[in-house]
Amino acid sequence: MSFDEETAVRLARRPRWHYREGVSALDPNAIRQDFPILSREIHGKPLVYLDNAATSQKPFQVLKTSRDYYEEINANIHRGVHHLAQAATTAYEAARETVRAHLNAQSVEEIVFTSGTTDAINLVASVLGRSGKINAGDEIIISGLEHHSNIGPWQILCEQLGISLKIIPVREDGTLDLAIYETLLTDRTKLVSINHISNAFGTVNDVNSICHLAKQVGALTLIDGAQSIAHLSIDVQDINADFYAFSGHKVYAPTGIGVLWARRDLLEELPPWKGGGEMIKEVSFEKTTYNDPPFKYEAGTPNIEGAIALAAALNYVNNLGIESIHSYETHLIQELSSILSSIPEVTIYGPHDRSGAISFNIKGVHHYDLGTLLDQMGFALRTGHHCCQPLMARFGITGTLRASVGVYNTIGEVHALGEALERALKMLR
């Protein structure tokens, strides 16, 4: 399928929600038209894409923004006197403002473009490690729900600095034990890094309380927003964390772009990470001075197209309304939950009021086999550990089958999944 300008205009004008009673004002059928890939067939069956927690599909509005960038204004940014360089710079900096507004950050100086969540967390780990703010004997707190990308960077840091990692345990219902969290917080705690929504179980963590408690012992806080960015309205001032990280590809934007939001005074105070073009003000072999934030943390040519397309994706989300998206998706997840609950010997992980994803296992059936058979019926779900091996170990499992929703999924797809599961289970039992 390919879109020409005319189609683009026509589609852009089509209303994407209608005002009716019920769980949601979104019109998923209209929205689906925005996503070219959704008209694909897999093994001769219509694609049902339920792997949104891994990555989201892209609407043509985003694809068109990328293409228009290259067809109209592509140039390297900053310092160029020629027209294209200036147009590209303007678009890139406007994208930064779009991100700022989306997160309700205080200023654009607080928005650093990275290549993704993992990159953003590593940035923080590296610069904190060299800041003098964390020293041997200190502690960092993460949780048992974390993605490897919010474990690995801290493990590397622990080894480098001789500090230790404390883990907020996960309760049987897949939520964090905040009572134990409180006992872990001491004046040795220098950082608390927690995901906003668990990619494995869909658990929504109470990040406001987590940050509030951390502040009381003077610890910094990082929220891994890889999952929340597509599902929740985010206000970094309200959460009152020090760092917030997310990836564009999880929120309908391309791969290779992400964001680190950080408090401006921290960005000013912390040492640089990568050295190179853009992040430098004056260079001589004797002495180099660094640029101001956010440029200080954007060494080299950034992913200009990615940043601009990310802004287009956030605009897409905001046009639909993140609150509407949230309530619509919650409706889908609740329906999934009740369908799955009716399967004999199913275990559903995580709390009932989960967001975005639902993870489960069926006794005697390998998630990998179920996933394989579902794929043959056109359903894209993820199986395995979801980059959360410690969490899997906590529940004594090798993995789960996970369905995760996006704004384009429908109740029809959810019901079809129920039927497909039944069929697959018949084969496997």
Place this chain on the structure above:
Amino acid sequence: MSFDEETAVRLARRPRWHYREGVSALDPNAIRQDFPILSREIHGKPLVYLDNAATSQKPFQVLKTSRDYYEEINANIHRGVHHLAQAATTAYEAARETVRAHLNAQSVEEIVFTSGTTDAINLVASVLGRSGKINAGDEIIISGLEHHSNIGPWQILCEQLGISLKIIPVREDGTLDLAIYETLLTDRTKLVSINHISNAFGTVNDVNSICHLAKQVGALTLIDGAQSIAHLSIDVQDINADFYAFSGHKVYAPTGIGVLWARRDLLEELPPWKGGGEMIKEVSFEKTTYNDPPFKYEAGTPNIEGAIALAAALNYVNNLGIESIHSYETHLIQELSSILSSIPEVTIYGPHDRSGAISFNIKGVHHYDLGTLLDQMGFALRTGHHCCQPLMARFGITGTLRASVGVYNTIGEVHALGEALERALKMLR
């Protein structure tokens, strides 16, 4: 301008070179049709894009590859059982093979995708810094021709490890003084990091000799190929360096993707850089083991689309033939050189056999003013220090005006630039 499938097919079938006598077999007018942006007007004048050393424009073959990726197979890669995940993984790993073949690397394990050259150089700096291979009192050699991205990372490392930076001086003609280089090499030299082609002056460095000499004192070598990738045929085995870095956006691929080639044994031996998903094999809070190269150095969701589009760009280049491109571009640069030489009181920097770019100043005229007026006539050139402040200081200048060519530039554009310069100079004198 937008391309539908039909146009795409028609354009793809059109021959892009003809076999005639002369400097080049390339047909720039046919090639220009591949680059949508080149039909733009700037201030009412046709765009003449001569800022290719900053970033290149993208052919529709690359843009189409990106779009097709999102419209047909987009999914997160590795470990997914569903069809899209597998199709995306296959395409991503095929892109790695394309890069391997393009560089004549021994194996795909040696190809690490990064977000660009700067990212790649920082990767090397960071892991070497923690490898135990470089210790206080040791030395790193770079040159006076380097881009800030090949200075900054080493300055940061010097500060961290208490090592020092030695500089190969630049001679009056813009080439490196290799006689002095030899005297700088001692058994304290642990790394030599040099660009293949200087972005500021177009100087082509004799990287084979530089690496050969470095090996004799047991130093590692890194070649910054940011500029060479679009202009030269590169054979990492022949150069015999240890690391080779380049950015996709300089070789007709999108922003946000780059490559670090490294000797496999080094990648196996060196510590990881960023922690996170993909780069980890087994994770527990007690003990984590890392994945094998190249995955060990690709933490988090990579720029999947970027890698695949980079492969499309390299295929584009190889279809035309990098040797043909090189001889065609050399013809353009030589013509530029003779036009510029005829301007009174001009200073042209760099040696006569430069590649890709030509830098100059005209006495009594500020490069910024010239660039501004040229922009008004539709010409995109870069003015300023080109992220090479030490080089500018060496020549006692604040910057230069630089014209840098790509495969789509024409002799006609070169002549038009000559006329535009004349007109601008009349205004400024």
Place this chain on the structure above:
Amino acid sequence: MTISERQDELLEELNLFQDWTERYEYIIGLGKKLPPMDQSLQTEDHLIKGCQSQVWLDASLVDGKMHYLADSDSLITKGMIALFVRILNGQTAQDVISTELTFIEKTGLKEHLAPTRANALTLMAAQMRKCALEAS
């Protein structure tokens, strides 16, 4: 029957099926029927580690013929290794080593299966041979 004959037989059987569901059902069925492997044999040295599933394979020489035992936590994987067991059980080590396992390609199973699964087939074939080499 020789290994080649058994491969031909398998090929014919698999070709009877029209669609993937039936083929998967057939493979899963083979897995279900695979004689159980003693838990005590399911050790690290007998393990072939796949992407998401695990296969244990043990082999011994009984009256000069190879005798394979296999198990997996995944039923589909178990069915896949059952294909090999069916073809190779009771053959001489020499025959196992010297006969090419052409059925993997010929059945189109490789294209049909997910690449991670297809990769497992290659690993299994290699391991079956390795066992025969060690036994002989």
Place this chain on the structure above:
Amino acid sequence: MTISERQDELLEELNLFQDWTERYEYIIGLGKKLPPMDQSLQTEDHLIKGCQSQVWLDASLVDGKMHYLADSDSLITKGMIALFVRILNGQTAQDVISTELTFIEKTGLKEHLAPTRANALTLMAAQMRKCALEAS
């Protein structure tokens, strides 16, 4: 003439030109005609650092009126600051502080110039005022 009158006059002049070449030529011409500034005044404290060019600005009160001296290494930048000098020289510090410099917007210069240049205009305007504040 008041600052406002001088701004109007400038506006009229600039509007006479049809295309950018003429406007740039006019601005460059103003730059060339700007009275030279003594090298000894071209110091760090008098510097307004732009993206790629440097401007030096010095101001003094002569008979109760502002007297600006300016120079730049770039002729276009010099022409731009000459626009300000032309409007503000000989005005009282009070007038400089209290009158809005509307010509920047009204001439369309900001859109016309490259953004880096346009940004320089804003910096210049601020610095001219700052000098007046310090002088008064």
